[in-house]
Amino acid sequence: MEQIMTLVEPRPAATSAKLPSDxxxxxxxxxxxxxxxxxxxxxxxxxxxxxxxxxxxxxxxxxxxxxxxxxxxxxxxxxxxxxxxxxxxxxxxxxxxxxxxxxxRSVPKRVAILASTSDHCLLDLLWRHRRGEIPMTVSMVISNHTNVANDVRSFGIPFFHVPSQGADKSAAEAEIVRLLRGNVDLVVLARYMQILSPSFLENVEVPVINIHHSFLPAFIGAGPYKKAKERGVKLIGATAHYVTEDLDEGPIIEQDVARVDHSMTAADMQRKGANVERAVLSRAVTWHCEDRVIRHGRETVIF
Amino acid sequence: MEQIMTLVEPRPAATSAKLPSDxxxxxxxxxxxxxxxxxxxxxxxxxxxxxxxxxxxxxxxxxxxxxxxxxxxxxxxxxxxxxxxxxxxxxxxxxxxxxxxxxxRSVPKRVAILASTSDHCLLDLLWRHRRGEIPMTVSMVISNHTNVANDVRSFGIPFFHVPSQGADKSAAEAEIVRLLRGNVDLVVLARYMQILSPSFLENVEVPVINIHHSFLPAFIGAGPYKKAKERGVKLIGATAHYVTEDLDEGPIIEQDVARVDHSMTAADMQRKGANVERAVLSRAVTWHCEDRVIRHGRETVIF
Amino acid sequence: MEQIMTLVEPRPAATSAKLPSDxxxxxxxxxxxxxxxxxxxxxxxxxxxxxxxxxxxxxxxxxxxxxxxxxxxxxxxxxxxxxxxxxxxxxxxxxxxxxxxxxxRSVPKRVAILASTSDHCLLDLLWRHRRGEIPMTVSMVISNHTNVANDVRSFGIPFFHVPSQGADKSAAEAEIVRLLRGNVDLVVLARYMQILSPSFLENVEVPVINIHHSFLPAFIGAGPYKKAKERGVKLIGATAHYVTEDLDEGPIIEQDVARVDHSMTAADMQRKGANVERAVLSRAVTWHCEDRVIRHGRETVIF
Amino acid sequence: MEQIMTLVEPRPAATSAKLPSDxxxxxxxxxxxxxxxxxxxxxxxxxxxxxxxxxxxxxxxxxxxxxxxxxxxxxxxxxxxxxxxxxxxxxxxxxxxxxxxxxxRSVPKRVAILASTSDHCLLDLLWRHRRGEIPMTVSMVISNHTNVANDVRSFGIPFFHVPSQGADKSAAEAEIVRLLRGNVDLVVLARYMQILSPSFLENVEVPVINIHHSFLPAFIGAGPYKKAKERGVKLIGATAHYVTEDLDEGPIIEQDVARVDHSMTAADMQRKGANVERAVLSRAVTWHCEDRVIRHGRETVIF
Incomplete structure (x- = not known):
């Protein structure tokens, strides 16, 4: 067994995707x-x-x-x-x-990721980014919590903490807009659990992609996995979409589902749902960064 | 090339499934x-x-x-x-x-299938029945239309036409109950496009399984495929469930989805949806006939 | 209940698909x-x-x-x-x-289906054909057995019995070629359990599509489901491909799999495999008839 | 924006899964x-x-x-x-x-992961481990390369470098056995690209799980994705199995596939295959650590 005393090759924050030139x-x-x-x-x-x-x-x-x-x-x-x-x-x-x-095509999209305490979608994106699977540069990660800071920085990516307490979110939103404006081409909400105002969407001036869980039938309000469990659903899913003023109603980019059964607790279902969410969000972000998505009203064409 | 002048082996209406004895x-x-x-x-x-x-x-x-x-x-x-x-x-x-x-286990479930003009779910059940895939006997098919009569009878199964016009469905329901009562262990609604009254459910005295399309998100009212198309959904699905007084809200037995994209018309999506519907309904009926489903409130346990 | 004394609307053998004109x-x-x-x-x-x-x-x-x-x-x-x-x-x-x-595009492909005793792939094609899902006319069904004759004719489609016993298949092949030549644009082997000679492929002068089961890993020889069971595989599949002189090695059009587990017998696996086979073959035939498949060496491009 | 000067909560190497007591x-x-x-x-x-x-x-x-x-x-x-x-x-x-x-059930399995240069399977396991999804403690990671060292240690897990050059692997194997023996209950080969000798399997005295890519049909030898591309396959897959003396032939624990098409390069297929590999290996390791897998000859029963 050889001792490795020094850190092995520093990891670049910029994308390692081999982008085509010319x-x-x-x-x-x-x-x-x-x-x-x-x-x-x-x-x-x-x-x-x-x-x-x-x-x-x-x-x-x-x-x-x-x-x-x-x-x-x-x-x-x-x-x-x-x-x-x-x-x-x-x-x-x-x-x-x-x-x-x-x-x-040789210029990667500059992307900001907004997250809260859940890290499954965030880390999946950072990881695929590092593996060169997505033609993007992650310019920054912003969170209203601090628990993902270390993970983000270990990827060589700037982390900014913007707390968002109290009823009035306008100061927090203004700070986020200051960080983003001019610096990014896309904002990804990777389980960012704050509702963004219409003026934020207007001021940020770039597309915003969100991920949320989806069920057949839909369950409104808090604790959807618990409700899905009580209703005996056999499939749980996730939807990635562009954010518009209609919360969770913007043009859909990608959806997928996973199978669940009676033996799973609501927590088991939530864990399986998290795996669907990260897969769906990563596909949606990849397609957007590859310029494969054209929005048209509430529809999307995905080439 | 040999001439075949006579009909080849008559086909039994009863199940050809090899059911275990003792x-x-x-x-x-x-x-x-x-x-x-x-x-x-x-x-x-x-x-x-x-x-x-x-x-x-x-x-x-x-x-x-x-x-x-x-x-x-x-x-x-x-x-x-x-x-x-x-x-x-x-x-x-x-x-x-x-x-x-x-x-x-040597006694197959006696099943009645109710259908309207769509035949995809009906024929899938009759066909699997003939192949011995489901431990059931199809005792009769009842429809408020006549267009499936020939197909049903070609399987050697009785077909009964019970028209259901006008606002008052009570006479039609009463006739269906007369046909069913004592004769069947299960009623399957294979795209039967009539709403059954609570008293029908009470009088028929056996479980009733229904199939309907499902979307994420759900679309209420007529023309759901058109709405799903306009909303740009990427998955369409189907749900099989026991019928209760809450229309389309009974305990779910099985669900599945298929992938769609922008290039499909609402009619294409409906055709793909029909394939999901027949697969989901057939699985639900099979599991019920194998005594694998236990209802518990609005949930089901599927063994 | 109304008596229906006469047969309801005769069913056309030709496709009911609405084909685009001009x-x-x-x-x-x-x-x-x-x-x-x-x-x-x-x-x-x-x-x-x-x-x-x-x-x-x-x-x-x-x-x-x-x-x-x-x-x-x-x-x-x-x-x-x-x-x-x-x-x-x-x-x-x-x-x-x-x-x-x-x-x-207004002219459907003229298709001959060759089958043996298994009817799952054959009936799935006839059924989708009648529903107008595939832009084809089924010109004839040929089998070396007679058990599917009635079913085929109930769809209004000619059935020809060409026995194929003994070691020398040349007379049978010659008769099949006589039936096919000039009459069809595509031959579909829907679980036709006879090996066709290279000269048949040459004489028939139209593409031939075949379906066979597929496993990971592959199992050579007879009784593949039994071998798959013994090996504990968790997925069984099917492959539809163009027939070339290399048996089962021609350009692949479509593949799919289904999940199996230890509790399934080899017969259960075979039944589930049959469902995969019919779905895969139907997709392959549809794409071919829609002129979506271009062969290139051992590859296919599917648009 | 608040400054975060100190590291946020150190991350434990041991599992964070909530294991049931008694x-x-x-x-x-x-x-x-x-x-x-x-x-x-x-x-x-x-x-x-x-x-x-x-x-x-x-x-x-x-x-x-x-x-x-x-x-x-x-x-x-x-x-x-x-x-x-x-x-x-x-x-x-x-x-x-x-x-x-x-x-x-309150005692997690002690697991060693062996890796080479590819990190997709390794990181997926470490990540799920940290999220508490698998009832295991990752005791150590061993690699014949050093490029994953930093990542592993950032999870708080020991990394050991055991080079494996030259034809004679016996010294390297002996060192790995010294590290493992008595310390672990399971060895996971997460794309470890060294062939282990029968005596290693005997000496290590605990089960060894491996992951490899799978195709229908199978492709032997180097460059399987290139061969699959040339053959026009439509599905690529992965198989997780227990390692026995028959290389890649041990009892299968889990398999899955993903869809590919003509527009994907061999590199695209390999990337998609990597996602299947990590999902399949993670499921196999989870089931093993939950004591859900019973080996029986070349089969497995998965409860």
């Missing part, structure tokens, strides 16, 4: 019209881009809503980007009246 | 007390029964509710039954104050 | 090259076609193999088809050197 | 005979034990092999244990000739 991802959506795909692929082709993958969906080929995600390879993407954007704007916005956005 | 299944439930399992197994042992399987559950070992399912082999079960029942009653009812019932 | 599906594959998608969509656009959906995949954007499935709407498709095909051939075959095929 | 778990197996359950439950009842749960299985009620797991509550279990064991031995061993073992 690749862009183009998301387009708007009113479906003949010739759209042809027009978009023509711009890309004439700009020297080679299409790596193209996903497209229309909720009604006759006058419905059109969605497209195109990944392409373009040598010297950084240099060529401005010119390409001008051409895309001309065709997609001006000619067809659709909206679009272009992202550089 | 085997009993004993279900016991009531207040948990020390010594219960020992007392029950002692009666069985002293009566010459050999235990094939024993499942037991207590929702709280300290003063909770106790459930036990015991399958045993007893030579000449029919002859020995009366004597065994007297002994079981002495110990289980008199000494411990619990309730019990004993069934002969 | 829609084509174009499958393209070959060496990946820049500008492919743009070129193909340009031909479609200039021919007046509106793209309904487009799926595309390249196994390596730099010089890999390219696959595309495009569904489009084109008014008066039948009349416009010849002209469109000429243009597609010019661009896809001549300019880019790729292979392609175009199908009319 | 509860025993009795495992019995051997030749099935009439009266077994009655005899065992009578001993327990007469010793003042109250049965919490009883699972029983016989692979053939007529002269097969019998398995039983009984959890019971017995006040002052520690004091009463010796007396109870004497009575159990009298009845189970002497009268019936079966084997049995009795464990105290």
């Amino acid at each position: 690749e862009g991802v183009l998301l387009v959506e708007g009113e479906d019209q003949p010739g759209l795909i042809q027009a978009i692929t023509t711009v890309l082709h004439e700009s020297g881009a080679n299409i790596v993958s193209l996903d497209q969906y229309s909720d009604n080929p006759e006058g419905g809503h059109f969605f497209q995600r195109t990944v392409f390879h373009l040598p010297d993407f950084t240099a060529a980007r401005e010119d390409l954007e001008a051409k895309l704007d001309k065709v997609i916005s001006d000619d067809f009246g659709l909206t679009w956005r272009l992202n550089d | 085997e009993g299944v004993l279900l016991v439930e009531g207040e948990d007390q020390p010594g219960l399992i020992q007392a029950i197994t002692t009666v069985l042992h002293e009566s010459g029964a050999n235990i094939v399987s024993l499942d037991q559950y207590s929702d709280n070992p300290e003063g909770g509710h106790f459930f036990q399912r015991t399958v045993f082999h007893l030579p000449d079960f029919t002859a020995a039954r009366e004597d065994l029942e007297a002994k079981l009653d002495k110990v289980i009812s008199d000494d411990f104050g619990l309730t019990w019932r004993l069934n002969d | 829609e084509g599906v174009l499958l393209v594959e070959g060496e990946d090259q820049p500008g492919l998608i743009q070129a193909i969509t340009t031909v479609l656009h200039e021919s007046g076609a509106n793209i309904v959906s487009l799926d595309q995949y390249s196994d390596n954007p730099e010089g890999g193999h390219f696959f595309q499935r495009t569904v489009f709407h084109l008014p008066d498709f039948t009349a416009a088809r010849e002209d469109l095909e000429a243009k597609l051939d010019k661009v896809i075959s001549d300019d880019f050197g790729l292979t392609w095929r175009l199908n009319d | 509860e025993g778990v009795l495992l019995v197996e051997g030749e099935d005979q009439p009266g077994l359950i009655q005899a065992i439950t009578t001993v327990l009842h007469e010793s003042g034990a109250n049965i919490v749960s009883l699972d029983q299985y016989s692979d053939n009620p007529e002269g097969g092999h019998f398995f039983q797991r009984t959890v019971f509550h017995l006040p002052d279990f520690t004091a009463a244990r010796e007396d109870l064991e004497a009575k159990l031995d009298k009845v189970i061993s002497d009268d019936f000739g079966l084997t049995w073992r009795l464990n105290d």
Whole structure:
């Protein structure tokens, strides 16, 4: 047995995901019209881009809503980007009246995670982040408690404690907004047990993803696992969704369930539910960071 | 190619399941007390029964509710039954104050299926019945429509048409009760789209199992698949349950889900939902007919 | 209760699936090259076609193999088809050197099902066919036994008995080829327990899909469920694949598994396995009939 | 934002699972005979034990092999244990000739985890251990590499580096045996990429659980994910089993699969496979530590 006296290789906070270089991802959506795909692929082709993958969906080929995600390879993407954007704007916005956005696949999303005392969703994200499974950089973790501080910092990630006691949450929310604004592209609520105000959502200016448990049928209010147990449900689940002003009612990104039976206590069911929650949230965050999700009203298209 | 001029082997209406002979299944439930399992197994042992399987559950070992399912082999079960029942009653009812019932595993449950125009759940049951997968005899199929008549009769099973038009369903219900009473041990609502009155449940005197679709979150009212589509759900499901006076709220026997995505229309989702419904209902009916389900308030214990 | 004296509505043998009219599906594959998608969509656009959906995949954007499935709407498709095909051939075959095929979505695939004594896969297909779930016409069922004849004919579908006894199967195979050739677009082996010769595959001239059970680990030879039981496996599965000269080794279309445990007998496992088999085969046949499967060597791309 | 200057609550290496006190778990197996359950439950009842749960299985009620797991509550279990064991031995061993073992549920299993460079299985176990999901104490982690050392020690668990280079592994194995012997009740190979010799298994004297990937069909040799990709498989899986002299052929404890498709690279498949591996291994270790697994030849009974 050899003694290891020194710490082995410091671990980077930034993502270790191998991100593709010279690749862009183009998301387009708007009113479906003949010739759209042809027009978009023509711009890309004439700009020297080679299409790596193209996903497209229309909720009604006759006058419905059109969605497209195109990944392409373009040598010297950084240099060529401005010119390409001008051409895309001309065709997609001006000619067809659709909206679009272009992202550089070599740039990971900057993500803040908000948590409370439960660590299962938080740690699953940090862990997958370190394994390079998600194209993101975790810029910070914010919690209204301190018990996850050590774990977070052991991943080399900043931890900020923002207490949130009392009825008036406005000071806490303002502080969180100060920490986030300009610094992140996505906020993930990893079992953050504080209700955020509509003004927070407005001020934070980036998408917010939440996870909550789900049951068939639904159980309202406190102690849902206890209620599910009393009702004899055989499946428990979790739903990840974008946060909107309608609490727990925003566009769904991902859902999953696990099987339970009479021999499980409410605590057993909650533990199994936690495993579903972390899996569902991690998939939702991954898909968002890979620019696979397009929101459309209360629906999502996942490419 | 050979000509086949005559019909090949007529198909029996009764179950083709190979049912075990000389085997009993004993279900016991009531207040948990020390010594219960020992007392029950002692009666069985002293009566010459050999235990094939024993499942037991207590929702709280300290003063909770106790459930036990015991399958045993007893030579000449029919002859020995009366004597065994007297002994079981002495110990289980008199000494411990619990309730019990004993069934002969060689006797299939007599089942009536009620259906409307949808045939997916009905045909799945008839088909599994013919394959010998469920220890039941399908005594009759009753429908308020006629479109499934031919299919049912091609399985050698009686079909009865009981129309159910107008606001007053009492005459139709009364006719159904006349057909069922004394003839069946279980009623299965296989997408029977009529609401049954509390008095029907009382008069029919046997358990009634129903199947309905389930979503996370739940959608109330008509057109649930359309609503689920608009809400962007990623899972659709089905729930089989015992019918009680609380519509769709009785004890759950089984649930399952299937994955859907944005590219599916409401009709696609409904078709996929139908496949979940038939699988879930068939499992629930099988478990009931195998005496694996014990109801306890709004819960079920499934052994 | 009303008497129903006459048979209710005769059931059509042809598919009841509502097939889209004026829609084509174009499958393209070959060496990946820049500008492919743009070129193909340009031909479609200039021919007046509106793209309904487009799926595309390249196994390596730099010089890999390219696959595309495009569904489009084109008014008066039948009349416009010849002209469109000429243009597609010019661009896809001549300019880019790729292979392609175009199908009319209003025309169901003509399918022959070969079965032996097991009926679970056969009946699942006939049933889904009647429910309109699969865009196919079942032209005939051929079996080396007669026990499924009645069932098949009750669906209004021709049944042919081709016995296959003795070591020399060449006469039987020749008769089957005579029945099939020119009449069908797909042959489905629904638990057909005869090994087909390479010359059969060559002479039948259409794709052949087979289903077989699968285990982790695999069990060679007879009685696989018994071996799986002895080995204590916890999952049993099924694989649907195209038949090639390498028995059971052709390109995989679909796979699935179900959970088993120690309390199940080999017969229980076989019954559960049958349910997996019929689900997997039905999905594979559906995808094939929807032109969603592109074969490439021993792989399949499923759009 | 408050400054947190000090480390928050040190984390214990021992399990945080709340283990039940005054509860025993009795495992019995051997030749099935009439009266077994009655005899065992009578001993327990007469010793003042109250049965919490009883699972029983016989692979053939007529002269097969019998398995039983009984959890019971017995006040002052520690004091009463010796007396109870004497009575159990009298009845189970002497009268019936079966084997049995009795464990105290308040005592967690002492576990050693062996790992190499991959950390997904290792960290999942450490994490669930810290969350109290598994009734075990992780006594040590041993690796032939050092890259997981920091992670392990951050959980408060000893890490030992035992290099294993060169053809002769006997010195390394001997050192591992010295570390383990007498200190642990279970060895878990969490992607430990060294082949252990039969003599290691003999010397370590406790059960060894391993995890490996599984495919339908199986792929032999190096680079299985690449081979699975080339073969177009649609499911990838993992198997956890007890290690025996037959490499990767020991009794299976748990298996599971995940769905893959053509668009995934071999690396994507490997990543998804890693998630299946960690879930399957964690379930297998949990069940073993809960005394739910009884080995019987190449099979396992999981209660």
